[in-house]
Amino acid sequence: MRLYIAEKPSLGKAIAENLPGVKSRDDGFIRVGTDVVTWAHGHILELAPPEAYNPAWKSWNTAVNVLPYPIECFKLLPKPDSKAQLRVIQSLLSQATEVVNAGDPDREGQMLIDEILESSAWKGPTLRLLINATDPVTVKKALSSMRPNSEFFNLYQAAKCRSEADWIIGMNLTVAATKLLANDELVSVGRVQTPTLALVVRRDEAIEKFGARPFFSLEVTLETPQGPIVLTYNPSDESKRIWSEVDAKRIVEEVKQRQSVTVTVTTGIKKESPPRLFMLRTFQGECNSRYGWSASKALELAQSLYDSKHQLASYPRTDCEYMPAGQANDALTIAQHIVKQTSFTAFAPLLSLAVPRASIYDSSKVTEHHALTPTVKSADFKTLTADEQKAWLLLAERFLMSLLPSHQIEETVVSFSHGEIEFSAKGEVSLNMAQSWRALAPHTYKPLPQVADGATLQMAGLRVVKGKTTPPKRYTEKTLLDDMSSVAKYVEDPKLKAILKETSGIGTAATQAKIIETLKERGYVAVKNRELISTPFGRAVVHGLPERLTDPCLTALWEDALGLIAAGGMKPGDYMLRVRGMCKQLVDDVRDSVGKKAIVGDKELVKNKRAKLLEQRRSQQSSSRASATAGLPL
Incomplete structure (x- = not known):
């Protein structure tokens, strides 16, 4: 039996619909002929909390004295609401002769299924199915071109390192900052979250200190x-x-x-x-500029268009603006569907000029997944919400632009x-x-x-x-996303500047929207007229923590290192050794700051923040991708 394990039920359904054979639905899986399709619900395994290693560490009064936590080998535990589905998967694994990893086509998607296989002691042959869109044409193409899962072992290792590094920094520094600097007021610290907050705080302070000339x-x-x-x-x-x-x-x-x-x-x-095709960040930025949507809402809408219910958009969590050369043949078909929509019918005559650009349809430039685009499926607006329609129209407009001739301008200078x-x-x-x-x-x-x-x-x-002269502008979600993806311009240290690439960033396409949402939910930043403004508590956090922890360039270096692991250029053990060493230095810095620094916040704000955090964690328990970091400061 070949067992397909999808990242979520909607993807499992899309796979099953495009496999040959008689289909029958069971509890937690679909049988298709002699094969079976099952699914996770996002991350159904999570890194164990500190008290799983030592019950005494459940009390932060005790834990603060042993930081950093002396943990060498991490444990994975099933999430409470996922235990039943994990049992279904493990039962099916015991009957399988071959497994197909059908996680989403990125670092997290690779880990999500591989960690299930590893924890279940699966040793049999495994293939990797990479699906960038859930429409039938794309799914069938992907099913015909599966690759050995072993080719993605380094990607899995990079994802594990990311997860464990986030746990080490987040868990240790949150306890240290809360107990030693904030008089028990919760200070959530994260490897990506904290330097992102620092970007906003420093921008706000630069504006306030600016002297017009x-x-x-x-x-x-x-x-x-x-x-x-x-x-x-x-x-x-x-x-x-x-x-x-x-x-x-x-x-x-x-x-x-x-x-x-x-x-x-x-x-x-x-x-x-024409403008480049969308990656997630540029799509989120355009949505923020046009409609005032948060990065999180834009991602939610793109995900909805991608899921099997609609199958109208390609995989959204992408940082690529290019397309595989093999998909150039579908471009005009997609364009023909686009101009059938009322918003684009006037542009139908332009299809005679439409040509897929070789500079866009270049397989050598495609990374884990291609640009965010409409699929070959025709959109039925009756099935879409008003915001889903807007999101699809934005994708369609950008896609159609990419096929049309360049604009020529006669420029005269006197x-x-x-x-x-x-x-x-x-x-x-x-x-x-x-x-x-x-x-x-x-x-x-x-x-x-x-x-x-x-x-x-x-x-x-x-x-x-x-x-x-005018001061710098306050961040919007669009401009913050841009700076999160390119922090090298803030580097003053010549050694760092020599190492960081222009595109070095903090966070990934899959996590950046959640980071910004987290800053808002925890009361570190507020939104006013689409602008992000740091709160007094957010500023206190940045100024009270060790400077290295707030440095976006250091976090970008760590992100680049994860890329090296994925490419086979760095050993995971070397990376984790550096993370553990840095964590110890940061905890020591916090201890040295006692009596010299303090993080003081509004107690009512902190109370509300804690309530929102608990609510957020409960919602993460039932979400798919967000559960990758449930309970963890990023």
Whole structure:
């Protein structure tokens, strides 16, 4: 018997529907011919709490004296509400001759099924089924191209290291901070959560400490036969700005003496490629910008579109913007389904111009899973909620854009120089808006009056315009997600800068939305007009904890190391040795801070925060993916 183990019931159902043979439903599985499809409910196993190793550690008054917990080998325990389904899986394993790991196609999905097999002592042959969408075409393709599960052993090891590292840092530092620095007020600490909070706190403090500095730009108006044209000197490079009003007025007087100037005119064609296909982070960002949705809500909607009920979107937890070359043949079929929807029918004539780009359909750029896109299944809006419709339309719009020609713009620049000061004006004219991707996202372009290169024009006016520097903007969920995914720009240490990649980040596509939601639920940040603002308690946490624990760059290095484990470039044991060593240093730092630092919060806020945390943990018990970290600070 071949036994398929899916990550959740909806995926199991999609697999069963596309297997040949007579189907019969039983309690916790579906029999299809001689094969069986069963499922987990997300993580049905979890790392044991400290008291499972020593009952005395249930009391934090006792546990704080032994930190970091002296645990070498971690235990996995079945979650209380998953014990029955685990028994079903283990019973089926005892009858199986071959197993198919059908976890979601990412690090967590790999671990979710592999840890069941490992804890059940399964030693038989195992295949890996990678399903990026649950529509019949995609599922059947995946079923015909399964690979040995052993090829993903390193990915499983990386996931285990991530899980155990989160436990070590979260469990130890939460107890240490709560008992030693916060007078028993719960301070939830996490490997990813804490540096993410620090990003928000430091941005807010930079805004509050910002001192606006005046600067001066210049405007000159020139007369042309077609009307006036305004040229400016307003460089973004601060080293070239005019900071003195005296200097600005002096330059104005000098230029006025010229009365007329000879201009240089350059014209060129600029190509504007369509936006890249969505990965989860960019989809969440666009949803936040357009609709004000949280990252968590955007993920929930993308997941709903992906699940077997709808089968309208590919796997959502992706950090890739590219597609396998083999799926280029489906692109026009998907586009034809899209233009049948009322919102896109006007763009049906553009399909004659639609071509899958080789730069997008490039298998060498696809990582664990491809971009987030619509599937080949036609959408029936009668079955979708209003928000699901909006989410699908967003995916469809971006997908259709990716197939259409680049937008061409004729750009004209008129300029003249006065010493090192260059005055310029730029005008743009669209050459093919209606026949390009811009037809779906129109933009107004402003042309300049026609001026011949080398023309001499009379000055009609010249003035100084006073401006002032502006502080950085507060984070929105969109911009925080962007910075969580690229923290290298905040690195000042040259050694770290040499190691970190531009794309080094904290958290993953699968966890970042939950991290932001956790910060809100625990009272560390508040949301006002779509902006994230750190609370006094959130700031107290950041300032009270060891600086290394709040450093996003250090966490990004750890995330890069997990990538090395997945690629076979680092031994899991070496990684965990470093994590344990760092944890001991951090606990020692907290102990050294006693009497020097304190984390003080509003007691009523803390009370409400604890209630929300308990409610959150209860909801995690019944969720699928969120249960990967139930009870654990991330």
